Amino acid sequence: MQLSIKYDAKGIKELSIAGEVETDEETAILLKYINDCLEERFNIVFLDANIVNKIIIDRLYMLQEYHQSEIHVNKQYLYAYLHKLGILCKYVNRGRRKSEGLNENSLEFEYKLSNEEVYSFLLDIYRIYGYDYTNYQIDSIMRRIKISMLRQGSVNFNDFKTAVINDESLFEQMFINFSINTTEFFRDPEVFAEIRESILPYLDSFTHIKIWCAGCSSGQEPYSLAILLDEMNMLDKVQIYATDINPYVIQEAKNGLYPLAGVEKQINNYRMAQGCKGFMEYFKLRGNYMEISEKLKKNILFFQHSLVGSGILNEFQLILCRNVLIYLEPILQKNILANFYDSLDLSGFLILGKSEGILNNNGGELFYSHQQPDKKIYRKKN
Numbered sequence: 612m613q614l615s616i617k618y619d620a621k622g623i624k625e626l627s628i629a630g631e632v633e634t635d636e637e638t639a640i641l642l643k644y645i646n647d648c649l650e651e652r653f654n655i656v657f658l659d660a661n662i663v664n665k666i667i668i669d670r671l672y673m674l675q676e677y678h679q680s681e682i683h684v685n686k687q688y689l690y691a692y693l694h695k696l697g698i699l700c701k702y703v704n705r706g707r708r709k710s711e712g713l714n715e716n717s718l719e720f721e722y723k724l725s726n727e728e729v730y731s732f733l734l735d736i737y738r739i740y741g742y743d744y745t746n747y748q749i750d751s752i753m754r755r756i757k758i759s760m761l762r763q764g765s766v767n768f769n770d771f772k773t774a775v776i777n778d779e780s781l782f783e784q785m786f787i788n789f790s791i792n793t794t795e796f797f798r799d800p801e802v803f804a805e806i807r808e809s810i811l812p813y814l815d816s817f818t819h820i821k822i823w824c825a826g827c828s829s830g831q832e833p834y835s836l837a838i839l840l841d842e843m844n845m846l847d848k849v850q851i852y853a854t855d856i857n858p859y860v861i862q863e864a865k866n867g868l869y870p871l872a873g874v875e876k877q878i879n880n881y882r883m884a885q886g887c888k889g890f891m892e893y894f895k896l897r898g899n900y901m902e903i904s905e906k907l908k909k910n911i912l913f914f915q916h917s918l919v920g921s922g923i924l925n926e927f928q929l930i931l932c933r934n935v936l937i938y939l940e941p942i943l944q945k946n947i948l949a950n951f952y953d954s955l956d957l958s959g960f961l962i963l964g965k966s967e968g969i970l971n972n973n974g975g976e977l978f979y980s981h982q983q984p985d986k987k988i989y990r991k992k993n
């Protein structure tokens with residue numbers, strides 16, 4: 612991270628931040644700069660950051676509420692994140708090419724990418740950046756490449772490919788576009804009701820319980836589990852590993868800040884999952900966003916981990932991997948299911964997404980359905 616202070620054309624002080632704010636030390640330096648600027652009106656500009664931590668968000672909220680500072684953001688991901696938390700900011704779009712006249716439909720029409728050229732591009736990405744997308748569903752990846760081209764204002768696949776291979780920040784934007792992070796608290800509430808009714812009572816006989824939430828996105832799924840465990844008085848003996856390939860959603864999950872907008876749906880999910888308190892009791896209200904309670908955070912370890920190539924995690928009694936396999940080719944689904952088998956303890960549970968299953972992947976050799984098959988809850992065969 613690098614900080615600089617200058618005055619804009621209107622004579623307003625501007626604090627610019629280059630790079631991501633990654634460490635506690637960098638956060639402390641940024642806060643000190645902000646404090647030193649408070650004497651006069653100033654604006655703050657994030658040039659490269661895709662995400663910021665909770666301490667900085669709280670400070671941005673304070674600056675906006677009490678100091679009338681404008682927040683300018685150059686990266687779409689951070690802009691969308693701050694916006695959904697109700698922190699007003701301007702998308703400044705510095706240093707990018709224009710893409711007027713293009714839209715997803717026109718791009719769809721113009722580009723007929725072949726499977727071979729996309730595959731060769733994915734191999735280059737794997738070789739250079741270490742992320743293996745070669746066995747993700749090709750149609751979905753193709754569409755995401757086209758969206759990335761559109762956002763970069765690029766009209767030629769070969770030019771785009773060369774640019775991404777040579778410029779890590781362009782890869783970073785494409786990586787973000789590859790990631791579909793849709794999630795919510797108590798998604799598919801009947802599955803959480805089943806966890807509450809038939810899985811947790813069984814796991815309660817263990818003295819220590821390890822749960823892996825693989826592909827946890829911005830954290831709503833592991834926090835939903837933590838709420839269930841808290842209501843069953845089991846939280847203290849549980850360690851939840853919550854992992855995702857995408858480091859930006861992992862930081863969102865660690866922040867534990869969620870928009871108030873749309874909370875009714877999550878409250879309804881919680882009720883349908885047979886939640887026995889008030890959903891909002893688990894949050895502190897801050898402006899337009901809400902902050903998850905600290906007691907739910909302390910037994911969750913969030914970290915970046917890819918199901919393709921980051922190595923195996925072991926000795927879990929329960930693994931949730933919901934709405935992740937659906938984006939992968941069958942060969943990769945099969946490998947991941949075999950890894951989950953190895954990662955589970957004897958008779959451990961595996962939960963997949965409602966539209967996923969093990970049957971097309973020879974998973975029946977490794978797992979069997981627990982209760983009704985439509986809940987996609989399985990048990991390891993011993």
Ligand SMILES: C[S@@+](CC[C@H](N)C(=O)[O-])C[C@H]1O[C@@H](n2cnc3c(N)ncnc32)[C@H](O)[C@@H]1O
Binds near residue numbers: 798860933964
């Ligand atoms: C649609 S979200 C599902 C979130 C949550 N499990 C749910 O069902 O609400 C899929 C998540 O899988 C993550 N993902 C995709 N490929 C992955 C991989 N190879 N390893 C780990 N996570 C991955 C994405 O980054 C994304 O956050």
